[in-house]
Amino acid sequence: MVTQPDASASGLRKEYVKSGRSKEISGERNVAYCERSTLYANGEESAASTLATLAEEAKLATAEVKAPGNAILSVCKSLIAGGVAGGVSRSAVAPLERLKILLQVQNPLSPKYTGMVHGLKYIWHSEGFRGFFKGNGTNCARIVPNSAVKFYSYEQASSAILWLYRLQSGCEDAELTPLLRLGAGACAGIIAMSATYPLDMVRGRLTVQTEGSSSRYRGMFHAVSTVAKEEGPRALYKGWLPSVIGVVPYVGLNFAVYESLKDWIVKSHPFGHLESSELSVGTKLACGAAAGTVGQTVAYPLDVIRRRMQMIGWKDASSVITADGKVKVPVHYTGMIDAFRQTVKNEGFGALYKGLLPNSVKVVPSIALAFVTYEIMKDLLGVEFRISD
Numbered sequence: 001m002v003t004q005p006d007a008s009a010s011g012l013r014k015e016y017v018k019s020g021r022s023k024e025i026s027g028e029r030n031v032a033y034c035e036r037s038t039l040y041a042n043g044e045e046s047a048a049s050t051l052a053t054l055a056e057e058a059k060l061a062t063a064e065v066k067a068p069g070n071a072i073l074s075v076c077k078s079l080i081a082g083g084v085a086g087g088v089s090r091s092a093v094a095p096l097e098r099l100k101i102l103l104q105v106q107n108p109l110s111p112k113y114t115g116m117v118h119g120l121k122y123i124w125h126s127e128g129f130r131g132f133f134k135g136n137g138t139n140c141a142r143i144v145p146n147s148a149v150k151f152y153s154y155e156q157a158s159s160a161i162l163w164l165y166r167l168q169s170g171c172e173d174a175e176l177t178p179l180l181r182l183g184a185g186a187c188a189g190i191i192a193m194s195a196t197y198p199l200d201m202v203r204g205r206l207t208v209q210t211e212g213s214s215s216r217y218r219g220m221f222h223a224v225s226t227v228a229k230e231e232g233p234r235a236l237y238k239g240w241l242p243s244v245i246g247v248v249p250y251v252g253l254n255f256a257v258y259e260s261l262k263d264w265i266v267k268s269h270p271f272g273h274l275e276s277s278e279l280s281v282g283t284k285l286a287c288g289a290a291a292g293t294v295g296q297t298v299a300y301p302l303d304v305i306r307r308r309m310q311m312i313g314w315k316d317a318s319s320v321i322t323a324d325g326k327v328k329v330p331v332h333y334t335g336m337i338d339a340f341r342q343t344v345k346n347e348g349f350g351a352l353y354k355g356l357l358p359n360s361v362k363v364v365p366s367i368a369l370a371f372v373t374y375e376i377m378k379d380l381l382g383v384e385f386r387i388s389d
Contacts, residue, residue: 074383077378077381077382077383078151078152078155078378078383079148079149079151079152080148080377080381081151081374081377081378081381081383082147082148082149082150082151082152082374083144083145083147083148084144084373084374084377085147085151085369085370085371085373085374085377086143086144086146086147086148086150086370087140087143087144087147088369088370088373089365089366089367089369089370089373090136090139090140090143090366091136091140092365092366092369093362093365093366094132094133094136094139095120095123095132095133096116096358096359096361096362097136097139097207097362098123098131098132098133098134098135098136098207099113099116099119099120099123099355099358100355100358100359100362101204101207101208101307101355102119102207102208102320102355103119103354103355103358104303104304104307104308104354104355105204105208105307105308105311105320105321106320106321107320107321107322108346108347108351112320115357116357116358116361119358120132126210127210134206134207135203135204135206135207137219137220138199138202138203138206138219138220138223139203139207141199141220142196142199142200142203145195145196146192146193146195146196146200147192147370147374149188149191149192149195149196150188150189150191150192150251151188151374153187153188153191153192154184154185154187154188154255157183157184157187157188158176158180158181158184161176161180161183161184162174162175162176162180165180175263176259178256178259178260179256181252181255181256181259181260182248182252182253182255182256183252184255185251185252185253185254185255185256186247186248186251186252188251188255189247189248189250189251189252190244190247193243193244193247194240194244197236197237197240197243198224198236198237199220199224200243201227201235201236201237201238201239201310202217202220202223202224202227202236203220204307204310204311205217205223205227205310205311205314205318206219206220206223208311208318208320208321209318209320210318210319210320224236230315231313231315235313238309238310238312238313239305239306239307239308239309239310241335241336242302242303242305242306242309242336242339243302243306245302245336246299246302246303246306247299249295249298249299250295250296250298250299250303251295252295253291253294253295253298254291254292254294254295254367255291256291257287257290257291257294257295258287258288258290258291258371261287261290261291262279262284262287265279265283265287266279281372281376284368284371284372284375285368285369285372286368287368287371288367288368288369288370288371288372289364289365289367289368291367291371292363292364292366292367292368293360293363293364295363295367296359296360296363297360300352300353300356300359301340301352301353304343304351304352304353304354304355305336305339305340305343305352308331308333308339308343309333309336309339312331312332312333313332331346340352
């Protein structure tokens with residue numbers, strides 16, 4: 001004898017089927033779940049079936065919603081990756097960085113550093129091993145947030161520029177051109193440099209001061225407070241204008257050349273077939289080195305002028321600036337143009353490239369390590385967006 005389903009059960013089934021049809025209109029995945037459910041197939045209409053369906057609906061809805069914390073975490077990871085990249089790259093070349101600044105600002109009346117090799121030897125004999133890293137602590141304190149903001153700003157700027165470019169061109173598959181990458185890199189560099197410029201200014205003075213300086217800065221915070229007190233808060237931004245102008249060719253070309261080289265290698269396969277779009281660490285290193293060389297060569301004269309303007313108004317200046325007391329008051333510049341004019345007039349055009357050799361040796365591994373370390377850190381931290389995305 002076959003048991004006939006009662007009217008209530010039949011009504012429940014019809015209601016369930018009707019409900020399933022309405023769910024099909026609003027969401028196919030819920031219907032798919034109900035149709036493959038064992039309870040549904042056996043016709044076991046019960047509260048358990050309803051609860052299971054509701055649980056699956058909640059699970060599907062939750063899976064599609066990203067928690068706000070995930071976006072914040074991704075941002076923090078990107079900032080950490082950029083900060084570590086900057087700190088590692090600058091610490092690795094700290095001796096050459098200090099020698100470069102000393103060559104840029106030393107008084108020509110009594111030069112102590114006559115070249116890269118001689119300069120390194122002089123630092124070793126006069127100040128010891130610690131002399132190679134003088135000012136490196138302040139440099140790391142500056143470069144970590146600077147690099148973090150710079151890399152993250154580039155990600156955001158390039159995304160915004162690409163969105164506008166695709167909107168105007170009407171092509172959803174359009175990619176950033178080298179010129180657009182240059183603009184994104186320049187915006188990122190200006191934002192990062194302006195945010196941390198006071199630290200760069202005092203870092204320059206901490207790097208230049210020697211054991212024979214009559215009045216010494218005891219550290220980064222003491223230097224900031226002393227400069228602000230004796231020369232005014234605006235003194236912390238001496239040399240800011242040439243820095244901003246130099247950002248365009250330096251940082252912009254770094255990013256543009258690096259990204260363009262990566263895209264060219266992936267698309268044209270100049271060194272053989274690539275199994276995937278991921279480049280090796282060695283290839284990324286070469287791209288970063290080429291990008292750094294181009295950027296530093298174009299922008300170097302502006303860097304020399306920036307450093308010299310940072311020394312203006314330094315009371316009890318370092319012996320490197322005063323030529324061991326031969327000059328009581330350092331050279332005064334009324335502005336960037338005047339600094340260029342006096343430098344070329346008094347020392348010749350070649351003075352704009354003082355320190356270029358140690359900087360060339362320094363900048364290649366420095367920039368390359370910064371880019372490679374950044375992408376390695378992003379892989380380790382699981383950052384969702386990349387520079388080339």
